Amino acid sequence: MPTSSIPAPSDTPQPRASRIQRRNRKRILDAALEVFSQHGYRGATLDQIATEAGLSKPNILYYFAGKEDIHVTLLNDLMDTWLAPMRQIDPQGDPMNEILRYVQRKLEMSREFPRESRLFANEILQGAPRMGPHLQTGLKPLVDDTAALIETWIAQGRLARVDPRHLIFSIWATTQHYADFGAQVQVLMDGGDGLDGASAFLDTLYRRLLTP
Incomplete structure (x- = not known):
């Protein structure tokens, strides 16, 4: 099992990539996202990524050191996107509206980023070998802060008594399901993705759960 983790950003200025280089890197990453989301890290190969990208394997290796380098790059890019909706919860906002808005944004992400969701899920299922440290330094502090905020709202009588962390886990489970298990849902x-009906259902579910 790989033991490397997502590295910290370097402070050393990097040469600016040309337009063609940026285009090819994006082409490779898009192809890799498709391959990783279908086959997982262990099942994916550089040959599959090269075929999906329409580039040669040596061309892939010109831009990336190998499969793990590509995978880590995707995970780095994904984490900022994945954590954004939770960071957008407004402590000064109405608690019910803020939680329900978070639920809907997570559901929208299942529609907009199904491959990214499966990439994240596959990494976690493998024990998070490449992003374990990032879970500690990025995700956990954010969840801790969000749980504390929810606990404050509960103490103020603005939300019903629930366990904040289990509430967060539940939101992840009920929204990301539509991406991670998309084939089953269809x-x-x-043949539908279920997301239109899910929006109204989850709004009712969490509104009833959280109403004091």
């Missing part, structure tokens, strides 16, 4: 929903 079968059970007769």
